[in-house]
């Protein structure tokens with residue numbers, strides 16, 4: 001069986017638009033990528049989520065809770081490369097705009113934070129784990145993403 005790039009795609013607190021972009025790219029590149037990429041985790045495509053032995057993890061969205069932080073740390077620990085996808089993951093915004101709310105607004109939303117166990121502050125990915133590469137944009141810049149995935153397919157000896 002030819003080796004495939006073992007990929008995880010993870011979405012945290014965000015609108016998921018980079019996932020939509022990636023899904024469109026997958027449709028466009030299906031013939032080449034189906035032979036060279038294996039999804040170990042991608043909740044938009046499949047139910048199973050194997051967070052182990054990943055070549056590359058793509059992480060979309062900002063981190064808003066301890067539970068999300070723990071999952072991100074686990075993803076990092078089993079990924080050879082980790083890529084922050086889109087502005088929310090790269091910069092923490094716009095997904096973390098509540099960090100800039102005034103005191104009155106924070107008081108108003110505090111019951112929601114408590115109910116869902118959210119942290120007081122939303123974090124970008126690099127505040128929690130080391131990031132190897134970033135794909136900026138809101139949603140992500142698909143041209144940068146394409147360059148990156150081709151780079152990894154080459155680096156990991158797939159193509």
Ligand code: SF4
Nearest residue numbers: 014086087088138139
């Ligand atoms: S960066 Fe933009 S498109 Fe991506 S999750 Fe955040 S708000 Fe949505």
